[in-house]
Amino acid sequence: MECTYCGLPVEDHDPLYLSTAPESEPTAQFCNYGCLATYIDEEELTTGTACSWSPE
Numbered sequence: 001m002e003c004t005y006c007g008l009p010v011e012d013h014d015p016l017y018l019s020t021a022p023e024s025e026p027t028a029q030f031c032n033y034g035c036l037a038t039y040i041d042e043e044e045l046t047t048g049t050a051c052s053w054s055p056e
């Protein structure tokens with residue numbers, strides 16, 4: 001499978017898979033934490049989504 005962020009084959013690295021449920025097919029996959037972290041950062045996926053975050 002291709003890395004969701006960089007498009008390289010994830011099997012060549014230390015792959016991570018992202019799915020919405022434990023039994024479901026992965027919706028995204030990444031070479032390693034570097035690609036995952038950069039993808040999250042660039043897509044701003046964590047903005048306002050932390051479960052325990054509150055504006056003080």
Ligand SMILES: [Zn+2]
Nearest residue numbers: 003006031035
């Ligand atoms: Zn990658």
